[in-house]
Amino acid sequence: MSRVINITPFEDITNINLNECISESPLKGFELPRGMFKKKDDIFGLDNWDTDHWELILNNRIISINRNFGYAMFYYYKGIPDDEWFISPGKEGQSVEFFPHFDDQHTSNHFNFKYFVDIFFLKAYTAYETIGHLLYKLYDLEINEDDPRDQVSFKSAIFKLKPENHRLYKDLCKLKRSDDFRKGVAMRNDIAT
Numbered sequence: 001m002s003r004v005i006n007i008t009p010f011e012d013i014t015n016i017n018l019n020e021c022i023s024e025s026p027l028k029g030f031e032l033p034r035g036m037f038k039k040k041d042d043i044f045g046l047d048n049w050d051t052d053h054w055e056l057i058l059n060n061r062i063i064s065i066n067r068n069f070g071y072a073m074f075y076y077y078k079g080i081p082d083d084e085w086f087i088s089p090g091k092e093g094q095s096v097e098f099f100p101h102f103d104d105q106h107t108s109n110h111f112n113f114k115y116f117v118d119i120f121f122l123k124a125y126t127a128y129e130t131i132g133h134l135l136y137k138l139y140d141l142e143i144n145e146d147d148p149r150d151q152v153s154f155k156s157a158i159f160k161l162k163p164e165n166h167r168l169y170k171d172l173c174k175l176k177r178s179d180d181f182r183k184g185v186a187m188r189n190d191i192a193t
Contacts, residue, residue, distance in 0.1 A: 008108045009115075012078075013071070021070035021077075028066065032059045037134040051137050054130060061127040068123060072116035078109045114191075121188040132157035139164045 022028050037055055038048045081101040090097025102110065132154035135141065141160045144150040158176065161169040175181055 005107050006104045007111045010112060011108050013074075016071065016074050018067065018070045021074045022066050024073060025066050025069045027062060027069070030062060030066075032062060037138045039138060051134065054134050054137065058127060058130045058134065061123050061130060065120060065123045065127060068116045068120040072113055072120055075109045075113035075116065079106060080110050080113060081106055118191055121184075121191060124184065125188060128154040135161065 032055065034055075037051050039051070081099075084101060086096050086098045087100045088096045091100065099107070099110070133152050135154075135157035136143075136152050139161065141157060141164070143152065150156065155176075158169060158172045161172065
C-alpha cells in the first residue's frame with residue numbers, strides 16, 4: 001500500500017519571529033567592518049569603488065546566511081522526529097522503512113528544514129569565495145590567463161597571499177585546517193550527495 005505524502009512548502013513562514021530563530025546563529029549580531037578591504041593608497045577611489053561593491057555583496061550574503069539559519073531552525077524546532085530514522089522490517093512488511101515516525105507535518109518540516117540548510121551552506125561558501133575576490137582586489141593578486149585552473153577563489157587567494165602577507169596567509173591556512181571549517185565542508189558535501 002502506498003502512502004500519499006502532502007508537503008506544504010514554506011508552511012507558516014510569515015509567522016516566524018526571525019530574531020528569535022537566529023538566536024543560536026554563530027553570526028548573530030556580526031557586522032562586517034566597513035572598509036575592511038579598502039586600499040589605503042587609492043587616492044582617487046577607483047579601486048575602492050569596486051571593492052565597496054564586493055563588500056556590499058559580502059554583507060548581503062552574511063545577512064542571508066543568518067536569515068536562512070533562522071528559517072532552518074524554525075522548521076527544526078517545529079518538529080522532526082529524528083531518534084529513529086529507519087526500522088527494519090517496516091510496519092507494512094517492507095525490508096526497510098525510512099522515517100517511520102513521520103506524519104505529513106513532520107515530512108513538511110523536514111522538507112523545509114533541508115531546503116533552508118541547503119541555502120545556508122550555499123551562501124556560507126559563496127561568502128568565502130567573495131572574501132577571496134576581495135583579497136584579490138586588496139592585494140592586486142595576479143591571474144594567469146593562460147592557466148584555466150587559475151581562478152579567483154578563496155583557496156587560490158590564500159595560496160597567493162603567502163608572499164604578499166605571510167601572517168594573513170598563516171591565519172587563513174589555520175582557519176581552513178580548523179575542525180569547524182572541515183566539519184562545515186563535510187556537512188556541505190554530505191548535503192550535496
